[in-house]
Amino acid sequence: MNTDNTGNTGTENTESSRDELLAEAVALRTRGEAEKARERLVALADRYPGDAVIAYQTAWTHDALGLEAEAVAYYETALAGADLPDADRRGALVGLGSTFRILGRYEQAVVTLRGGLAEFPDDGALRTFLAMALFNTGQHDEAMRILLELLSSTSEDPGVLAYRSAISHYAKDLREVVQGP
Missing domain, CATH: 1.25.40.10 (Tetratricopeptide repeat domain)
Structure with missing residues (x-):
C-alpha cells in the first residue's frame, strides 16, 4: 500500500480530492457561475464515471443552464447509482421527470x-x-x-x-x- 508523506493512502487522497473538487464546483453554481461549474463537473464526471453524486450535480447544473437534453444522461447515471443520498435521489427524480416533460x-x-x-x-x-x-x-x-x-x-x-x-x-x-x- 502506498502512502503519502501525511500517512494517507492514495485512495484517501483521491476521495478527499474528489470531495473538494465537487464542493468547489457546487459552490460555483451556487454563486451563479454555472458555466464554470458545468465545466468542472463534466471533468469530474469523466474522471468518476459511475459516481452518482457527481452525476446528479452535473445534471442539475446542465438543467440550470437550460441544457436539458444534456442533463438526461447524467440524471440516469445518478439514479442508477447505489450511493445517492435520499435527498439527492428525490432531486434527481424530480429533475429527470421535469426534464423529460420540458423536452416533450x-x-x-x-x-x-x-x-x-x-x-x-x-x-x-x-x-x-x-x-x-x-x-x-x-x-x-x-x-x-x-x-x-x-x-x-x-x-x-x-x-x-x-x-x-x-x-x-x-x-x-x-x-x-x-x-x-
Missing part, C-alpha cells in the same frame, strides 16, 4: 415521476411535476385531482383552509353534479 417526452416524464412517488409518496414537488406531465398527456382529471389534493393538504392560505374539506371532496371527482329538485 411526456410519457417518460409520467413514468419517472410515478416511480419517484412510489419511493417518496409525500413529496409535493414530485406530485406537482407529475400533475404537469399528466396534463401534457391529456390526463386532465388526474392532474387536477393531484393538485387539488396537494393544495388542500399543504396550503396555509386562509381561504383554502376555510374550504379545505370541500376542496378535498371535489378533488375526488370534479365532474360530480348534485341533481336539484
Whole structure:
C-alpha cells in the first residue's frame, strides 16, 4: 500500500480530492457561475464515471443552464447509482421527470415521476411535476385531482383552509353534479 508523506493512502487522497473538487464546483453554481461549474463537473464526471453524486450535480447544473437534453444522461447515471443520498435521489427524480416533460417526452416524464412517488409518496414537488406531465398527456382529471389534493393538504392560505374539506371532496371527482329538485 502506498502512502503519502501525511500517512494517507492514495485512495484517501483521491476521495478527499474528489470531495473538494465537487464542493468547489457546487459552490460555483451556487454563486451563479454555472458555466464554470458545468465545466468542472463534466471533468469530474469523466474522471468518476459511475459516481452518482457527481452525476446528479452535473445534471442539475446542465438543467440550470437550460441544457436539458444534456442533463438526461447524467440524471440516469445518478439514479442508477447505489450511493445517492435520499435527498439527492428525490432531486434527481424530480429533475429527470421535469426534464423529460420540458423536452416533450411526456410519457417518460409520467413514468419517472410515478416511480419517484412510489419511493417518496409525500413529496409535493414530485406530485406537482407529475400533475404537469399528466396534463401534457391529456390526463386532465388526474392532474387536477393531484393538485387539488396537494393544495388542500399543504396550503396555509386562509381561504383554502376555510374550504379545505370541500376542496378535498371535489378533488375526488370534479365532474360530480348534485341533481336539484
